[in-house]
Amino acid sequence: MAATTSDAGTRRDFIYVASASMGAVGAAALAWPFIDQMNPTTAALALASTEVDLSAIQPGQQIVYKWRGHPLFVRRRTPAEIAAAKAVDVASLPDNNARNANVADNLPATDANRAIKPEWLVLIGVCTHLGCIPTVSTPAIPEGEYGGWLCHCHGSMYDTAGRIRKGPAPENLPVPPYAFLSDTRIKVG
Amino acid sequence: MHLKTLSLGLVAGLLVSSAAFAEGIDTKRLHPKEEKFSFEGPFGTYDRGALQRGFQVYKEVCAACHAANHLSFHNLDEKGGPEFTEAQAKALAAAVKVPAEPNDKGETTDEKGVPLMRSATLADHFPPPYPNENAARANNGGALPPDLSMIVKAREGGAQYVYSILTGFHEKAPAGFKVTANKYFNPYFEGWNISMPSPLAANGVTYSDGTKATIEQQAHDVVTFLAWASEPKMEERKRFGFGTMAFLIVLAGLLFAAYRKLWKDQH
Amino acid sequence: MSGPSTYNPKSGFERWLDARLPLPRLMHDTMQTFPTPRNLNIWYTFGGILTFCLGVQIITGVVLAMHYVANAGLAFDSVEAIMRDVNYGWLIRYMHANGASMFFLAVYIHMFRGLYYGSYKAPRELIWIIGVLIYLLMMATAFFGYVLPWGQMSFWGATVITNLFSAIPVIGNHIATWLWGDFAVGDATLNRFFSLHYLLPFIIAGVVGLHIWALHVPGNNNPLGIDVKSPQDTLPFHPYYTVKDAFYLVLFVILFAGFVFYSPDFFGNPDNYQPANPLVTPPDIVPEWYLLPFYAMLRSIPNKLLGVIVMGGAIVTLVFIPWLDTSRVRSCRFRPLMKQFFWAFAVCCVLLGYCGAQAVDAARFGIPLVWVARIASLYYFAFFWLIMPIIGLIETPKKLPASIAQSVFGDNAATPAE
Numbered sequence: 001m002a003a004t005t006s007d008a009g010t011r012r013d014f015i016y017v018a019s020a021s022m023g024a025v026g027a028a029a030l031a032w033p034f035i036d037q038m039n040p041t042t043a044a045l046a047l048a049s050t051e052v053d054l055s056a057i058q059p060g061q062q063i064v065y066k067w068r069g070h071p072l073f074v075r076r077r078t079p080a081e082i083a084a085a086k087a088v089d090v091a092s093l094p095d096n097n098a099r100n101a102n103v104a105d106n107l108p109a110t111d112a113n114r115a116i117k118p119e120w121l122v123l124i125g126v127c128t129h130l131g132c133i134p135t136v137s138t139p140a141i142p143e144g145e146y147g148g149w150l151c152h153c154h155g156s157m158y159d160t161a162g163r164i165r166k167g168p169a170p171e172n173l174p175v176p177p178y179a180f181l182s183d184t185r186i187k188v189g
Numbered sequence: 190m191h192l193k194t195l196s197l198g199l200v201a202g203l204l205v206s207s208a209a210f211a212e213g214i215d216t217k218r219l220h221p222k223e224e225k226f227s228f229e230g231p232f233g234t235y236d237r238g239a240l241q242r243g244f245q246v247y248k249e250v251c252a253a254c255h256a257a258n259h260l261s262f263h264n265l266d267e268k269g270g271p272e273f274t275e276a277q278a279k280a281l282a283a284a285v286k287v288p289a290e291p292n293d294k295g296e297t298t299d300e301k302g303v304p305l306m307r308s309a310t311l312a313d314h315f316p317p318p319y320p321n322e323n324a325a326r327a328n329n330g331g332a333l334p335p336d337l338s339m340i341v342k343a344r345e346g347g348a349q350y351v352y353s354i355l356t357g358f359h360e361k362a363p364a365g366f367k368v369t370a371n372k373y374f375n376p377y378f379e380g381w382n383i384s385m386p387s388p389l390a391a392n393g394v395t396y397s398d399g400t401k402a403t404i405e406q407q408a409h410d411v412v413t414f415l416a417w418a419s420e421p422k423m424e425e426r427k428r429f430g431f432g433t434m435a436f437l438i439v440l441a442g443l444l445f446a447a448y449r450k451l452w453k454d455q456h
Numbered sequence: 457m458s459g460p461s462t463y464n465p466k467s468g469f470e471r472w473l474d475a476r477l478p479l480p481r482l483m484h485d486t487m488q489t490f491p492t493p494r495n496l497n498i499w500y501t502f503g504g505i506l507t508f509c510l511g512v513q514i515i516t517g518v519v520l521a522m523h524y525v526a527n528a529g530l531a532f533d534s535v536e537a538i539m540r541d542v543n544y545g546w547l548i549r550y551m552h553a554n555g556a557s558m559f560f561l562a563v564y565i566h567m568f569r570g571l572y573y574g575s576y577k578a579p580r581e582l583i584w585i586i587g588v589l590i591y592l593l594m595m596a597t598a599f600f601g602y603v604l605p606w607g608q609m610s611f612w613g614a615t616v617i618t619n620l621f622s623a624i625p626v627i628g629n630h631i632a633t634w635l636w637g638d639f640a641v642g643d644a645t646l647n648r649f650f651s652l653h654y655l656l657p658f659i660i661a662g663v664v665g666l667h668i669w670a671l672h673v674p675g676n677n678n679p680l681g682i683d684v685k686s687p688q689d690t691l692p693f694h695p696y697y698t699v700k701d702a703f704y705l706v707l708f709v710i711l712f713a714g715f716v717f718y719s720p721d722f723f724g725n726p727d728n729y730q731p732a733n734p735l736v737t738p739p740d741i742v743p744e745w746y747l748l749p750f751y752a753m754l755r756s757i758p759n760k761l762l763g764v765i766v767m768g769g770a771i772v773t774l775v776f777i778p779w780l781d782t783s784r785v786r787s788c789r790f791r792p793l794m795k796q797f798f799w800a801f802a803v804c805c806v807l808l809g810y811c812g813a814q815a816v817d818a819a820r821f822g823i824p825l826v827w828v829a830r831i832a833s834l835y836y837f838a839f840f841w842l843i844m845p846i847i848g849l850i851e852t853p854k855k856l857p858a859s860i861a862q863s864v865f866g867d868n869a870a871t872p873a874e
Binding site: 016019036038039041043 | 543
């Protein structure tokens with residue numbers, strides 16, 4: 001490079017640094033759209049809510065809907081099932097976290113923290129071990145030892161509040177965000 | 190140099206020359222009217238009122254025959270569009286019926302063969318007025334009403350062209366021109382015979398904001414709506430454009446200074 | 457000129473890497489210390505600009521391919537979903553579509569630069585030939601890409617161009633059917649065009665590597681067309697040409713951004729916003745602007761097979777240029793006669809492009825444009841096959857400067873204005 005005075009040298013360095021920095025900022029700003037385009041589209045987000053009609057579900061019965069690509073368990077609990085859920089000492093649970101999107105984080109997994117109305121249990125039906133769909137336990141055909149669900153893949157057992165009791169699954173079945181629109185209708189998501 | 194000048198002159202001349210002549214009456218479509226729209230120019234935006242009124246015109250007049258398959262109800266409350274509230278958009282959706290998913294018995298029609306319907310939600314696309322092309326043609330004298338989602342971008346002349354068509358039906362045909370049977374006269378359409386009868390009538394819709402619903406007003410509003418339907422991201426695009434150009438101009442200035450400083454003694 | 461490497465690895469890691477895979481050495485030798493003539497002007501920045509364009513097309517293209525569906529029933533709607541629903545999909549799509557036009561704008565300037573300054577002459581013939589190969593690959597890529605949105609122009613452009621192959625005697629129809637995978641352009645065609653459109657840019661990238669490698673053997677030509685004679689004639693590529701190229705690149709990007717943000721459909725055709733309809737031909741089928749000159753040549757010949765041969769011949773002709781030009785002087789700066797014919801050639805290409813965009817039976821000032829296209833096509837071939845050989849022999853060139861350094865720094869430099 002041609003020799004320059006130190007004064008011209010620092011001025012040239014400033015222009016270099018300024019140009020290079022601005023170029024870097026521009027490149028970073030340009031990168032964002034290319035990263036964000038992989039996020040869900042507005043069409044996918046529009047499908048992010050589902051409304052469920054509860055009127056046809058009998059006590060002790062579960063129906064499975066689809067929500068955000070996952071199975072959604074909507075179970076109408078019998079008084080016996082609710083009582084069994086309330087009777088559990090939550091301190092002894094493998095996972096004492098409510099895992100409920102409708103309440104604050106890190107609350108204990110009491111039955112009250114797992115359902116808005118005790119009669120209705122709304123859960124995402126994906127086993128927290130490796131993602132299989134657990135089978136619901138009914139009085140006619142019991143599954144697992146706790147009256148809730150049994151995951152046939154690796155033997156995880158959930159109780160009547162969807163909490164993990166036995167087996168390799170680390171967490172309770174999650175409760176998605178939902179709200180009652182009326183006594184017979186909920187909106188999930 | 191002479192050859193270069195001569196050649197350039199020839200090219201320039203060709204570019205400004207007039208159109209070809211034809212025998213008899215030239216039924217080449219008239220140049221579109223020069224209607225001004227709020228969304229023109231590098232800083233143009235969509236007029237919200239016009240978009241909402243235009244949606245009303247589309248819904249009450251055009252949707253009977255024209256589909257808009259690329260539009261969804263959730264577009265109605267998104268930024269850059271008519272910007273209805275979410276509640277309004279849901280209500281607009283709920284007022285529209287779409288074919289229902291199969292019921293528990295796997296049926297999609299009732300016992301009389303009528304398709305089962307449900308209210309639309311924000312996730313649904315605007316339903317087409319006809320189930321397929323043949324039905325559309327059968328109901329429109331053999332002509333297919335085009336989908337309007339992209340009409341402003343799919344026609345030479347864009348918004349001005351569509352506006353001219355909608356407001357061109359009242360023009361008088363010149364003496365000696367015979368309109369083809371089952372067609373209508375419109376000099377802004379190529380060939381002057383268009384299959385669509387004039388869709389707009391004075392006070393054909395009643396605007397909820399009290400604007401007088403002249404044909405020109407309705408046409409202006411529905412064309413604004415259709416321009417948005419073709420380009421829902423236009424406002425975002427122009428906003429980004431401004432920021433990008435400003436950034437690039439500053440960067441160019443910095444790089445120019447660097448270039449000149451660096452090369453000062455090398456030229 | 458490629459000479460011995462001057463790279464000196466400093467850190468332990470650099471020495472370790474240099475002994476195993478000398479990439480830093482390659483970068484140092486080709487992009488840092490590479491001796492470049494000190495008199496390169498704006499027209500020499502387009503090589504770097506073209507590399508940028510290839511990068512933009514590949515990145516935007518790969519991202520678009522995450523959302524595009526190559527099925528005749530879904531393609532058009534998938535492109536609209538990109539425009540409406542995918543986050544910033546409109547931006548990426550417009551960058552890709554306008555990026556293709558910018559790519560060709562840059563490549564034509566780059567090619568005309570090569571013609572004017574005699575960059576195709578010995579010892580750079582192979583750089584030029586590899587460049588023609590890149591140009592061919594670009595045209596194929598652009599043709600396949602334009603079909604993908606499956607609009608009216610996509611479909612009918614594909615139909616017209618693939619039908620050209622049926623002009624070949626005896627086997628032509630079999631070739632056309634083989635290309636289509638069906639009896640006409642359809643879903644099978646779309647799928648294979650998508651596959652090829654994804655593949656070719658990476659082949660282009662490889663051939664561009666060969667192009668730059670071949671360039672680095674003799675080194676750059678320069679506007680004077682005279683060889684580098686001493687180190688005073690050159691400057692290290694970095695920082696002189698990295699900074700200069702960056703500046704002109706930003707100017708180019710400003711033009712690019714102008715189209716993307718303010719007139720994104722300028723180069724497009726409204727008919728392509730209508731879904732493809734095999735039963736309705738649009739009144740005027742036109743390819744994208746960068747293919748118009750060849751389209752005009754094709755249409756100016758009434759015979760189908762001859763039209764194809766003439767169009768193909770126009771591109772193949774480019775390969776022979778290094779041997780067609782008999783002049784011993786490279787740069788048109790010193791070739792007063794050739795310079796005039798060069799500009800006439802440039803005008804002729806623009807004229808052909810204009811003719812290609814008009815209807816087949818159009819006329820201006822009472823002259824049918826098909827005759828204008830014929831005369832312009834004749835000049836196109838005459839320029840390469842007659843004018844280049846003859847002018848090189850009969851022309852008296854101007855006196856060349858003694859050296860690049862003398863021309864840049866010298867007192868009475870023999871550098872006439874262009």
